[in-house]
Amino acid sequence: MQELSQQIAFILELDKLKAVYRKALIKADNNRYENSAEHSWHISLTAHVLAPYANDAVDISRVTLMLLIHDIVEIDAGDTFAFDHHSVLGEQADKERAAADRIFGLLPLSQREKFISLWHEFELAETPDAQFAKAMDRILPLIQNMQNEGGSWAQNKVLRHQVIKRNHYLESSAPKLWEYVLAQIDIATERGWLRGE
Amino acid sequence: MQELSQQIAFILELDKLKAVYRKALIKADNNRYENSAEHSWHISLTAHVLAPYANDAVDISRVTLMLLIHDIVEIDAGDTFAFDHHSVLGEQADKERAAADRIFGLLPLSQREKFISLWHEFELAETPDAQFAKAMDRILPLIQNMQNEGGSWAQNKVLRHQVIKRNHYLESSAPKLWEYVLAQIDIATERGWLRGE
Numbered sequence: 001m002q003e004l005s006q007q008i009a010f011i012l013e014l015d016k017l018k019a020v021y022r023k024a025l026i027k028a029d030n031n032r033y034e035n036s037a038e039h040s041w042h043i044s045l046t047a048h049v050l051a052p053y054a055n056d057a058v059d060i061s062r063v064t065l066m067l068l069i070h071d072i073v074e075i076d077a078g079d080t081f082a083f084d085h086h087s088v089l090g091e092q093a094d095k096e097r098a099a100a101d102r103i104f105g106l107l108p109l110s111q112r113e114k115f116i117s118l119w120h121e122f123e124l125a126e127t128p129d130a131q132f133a134k135a136m137d138r139i140l141p142l143i144q145n146m147q148n149e150g151g152s153w154a155q156n157k158v159l160r161h162q163v164i165k166r167n168h169y170l171e172s173s174a175p176k177l178w179e180y181v182l183a184q185i186d187i188a189t190e191r192g193w194l195r196g197e
Numbered sequence: 198m199q200e201l202s203q204q205i206a207f208i209l210e211l212d213k214l215k216a217v218y219r220k221a222l223i224k225a226d227n228n229r230y231e232n233s234a235e236h237s238w239h240i241s242l243t244a245h246v247l248a249p250y251a252n253d254a255v256d257i258s259r260v261t262l263m264l265l266i267h268d269i270v271e272i273d274a275g276d277t278f279a280f281d282h283h284s285v286l287g288e289q290a291d292k293e294r295a296a297a298d299r300i301f302g303l304l305p306l307s308q309r310e311k312f313i314s315l316w317h318e319f320e321l322a323e324t325p326d327a328q329f330a331k332a333m334d335r336i337l338p339l340i341q342n343m344q345n346e347g348g349s350w351a352q353n354k355v356l357r358h359q360v361i362k363r364n365h366y367l368e369s370s371a372p373k374l375w376e377y378v379l380a381q382i383d384i385a386t387e388r389g390w391l392r393g394e
Contacts (some may be wrong), residue, residue, distance in 0.1 A: 004377060007246050011337070012344055014242060018235045019226035029216035029232075038215045041238035045211060045265045049204050049308065061258040068242045068261075111246065140208070147209055180201060 003108040010106040013056055016075045023081045023152045024141055031148075036071040036079060039140075043067050047136045054173040057128035066122045066133045069115055073099035081156065096123075128173060135169040139181060142167065150193025160185060160194040200305040207303040213272045220278045220349045221338055233268040236337075240264050244333045251255040254325035263319045263330045266312055270296035278353065286346075293320075295306060325370060334364040336378060339364065343381055347390025357382060357391040 017037040024034040044067040051060045071079075076099035080092045104115045121127055125134045142163065145151035153163065163185055170178035188194040214234040221231040241264040248257045267278075275298035277289045301312045318324055322331045339360065342348035350360070360382055367375035385391040 001377070004250075004373070008340055011239075011243050011246055014239055015223060015341070016225040018223050018239075019232070023345055026212060026215050028213040034215070035235065035236050037235035038232065041234045041241070041265065042208075042211055042215075044238070044241065046208050048262060048265070049208055049304070053201075061261070064258070064261055064265075065245060068238065068245070075247070143205055143208060144212070176201070180198070 003141050004121045006106060006108050007111070010103070013075065013103060013106055014072065017072060019059070020071070020074045020079055023156065024144060025148060025155075027144070027148045027151075036074050040068055040071050043136045043140050046140050047133065050136065050174065053177050054132050055128065055173055055175075058132045058173065059129055062118070062129045063133045063136070066118050066129065067136060070121055070122050070133065070137065072103055073097075073119070075099065075103060080133075081152075091113065093123075105143075125169065131169045132173040135167070135173050135177070138167050139170065139177065142181060142184060145193065146188065150188060153188065154193045158194060160189050160196055163194060203305050204308075207256065207300070210303055211328060212270065214269060217268070217271045217276055219276045219386050220353065221341060222345060222352075224341070224345045224346050224348075234273050235269050237265055240333045240337050243337050244330065245334065246352065247336075247371065247374065250374050251329050252325065252370055252372075255311065255329045255370065256326055259315070259326045260330045260333070265377060266316055267319050267330065267334065269300055270294075270316070272296065272300060277293065278349075290320075292390060328366045331369040332364070332370050332374070335364050336374065339378060339381060342390065343385065347385060347388070350385065351390045355391060357386050357393055360385075360391060 014037075017040070018035050020036040021033040022039060024039065026029045026034050044064050047060060047063050048068055051058070054060070060154060073096040077092060077095035080088060100116055100119050104112050104119070107115065121130045122133055125131055141152065145153050152158075164182070167178070167181045170181055185194065189196055211234075214237070215232050217233040218230040219233060219236060221236065222228045223231050240260050244257060244260050244264055248255070251257070270293040274289060274292035277285060296297050297313055297316050301316070304312065318327045319330055322328055338349065342350050349355075361379070364375070364378045367378055382391065386393055
């Protein structure tokens with residue numbers, strides 16, 4: 001039963017992701033901040049719903065598991081805002097690597113290796129699965145902000161070109177969604193939710 | 198682009214599950230109530246971690262999608278406590294069927310049919326996938342309550358035999374986990390977190 005004890009320790013550790021709050025706002029719950037656990041659920045399901053737009057190389061089951069685990073490192077490293085300065089984001093990457101070793105390290109060896117390797121694949125964003133997963137992580141805040149008068153963009157004075165760059169994985173992994181995103185960014189700019197320069 | 202508009206309407210609708218609160222408590226976040234979105238994330242990942250104990254017939258990718266969608270009906274129907282009276286739970290089933298038609302009905306036809314059929318399969322709990330999914334939905338509160346001095350059991354005066362009954366899907370879908378659960382229920386009873394009769 002030693003393996004089971006390790007697995008249960010990991011499952012319990014996951015509870016802590018529900019206490020990591022992001023900059024995104026939940027309109028449906030009095031605009032409180034979103035936590036990384038519910039966000040992970042939302043993008044995992046978003047990936048299933050938008051799967052018909054993914055290019056043929058994408059395996060949606062792998063994408064789903066990648067998205068379910070992608071934010072777990074925030075339990076130790078915290079969330080950083082997507083549009084923070086590069087220096088902040090660089091330091092964050094080191095913290096996240098250490099967090100992956102500690103948290104996935106709670107699991108039995110074979111699962112530990114599988115999860116760490118999947119998390120690295122997501123971070124590197126070089127495979128079709130990882131690129132589609134990254135794209136889902138990034139399209140959802142856009143969809144939410146478009147329904148919430150600019151939401152976290154407007155609150156944090158985000159620039160139009162930052163959002164275009166952040167969503168660029170869609171260009172190859174789901175071209176139809178890329179067109180949609182560019183059109184939404186135009187609308188957001190016209191309405192003053194994104195800054196033009 | 199009409200299909201995409203329907204898919205985005207569905208994705209936005211999902212935000213509301215983050216405002217549906219359960220009786221379960223999050224120890225890691227000052228014992229606030231858990232919402233059904235973060236709970237769905239937690240059990241989807243729990244299913245992956247405990248997959249090695251599932252019997253051979255279980256397809257963990259289908260189980261994951263089932264768990265990601267299983268609580269969406271609560272957006273309209275609300276959450277009911279697992280140990281409420283049968284009359285309350287019967288009324289709830291009617292509300293949930295109507296909710297499934299409305300919410301999954303936001304999707305394009307092919308996805309709508311797939312999701313509704315998967316949700317029905319989960320509810321009926323007759324296939325190996327649905328039974329393992331149900332088992333995951335039920336083992337997680339047990340794991341959480343064991344770490345939290347009885348948690349929602351102690352708060353709601355739950356009886357030992359109710360918890361045994363609720364976890365019985367494990368007996369066939371993951372026999373090793375069933376042994377573990379019975380041992381935990383014994384400990385909870387000894388400590389007074391579950392009532393004996």
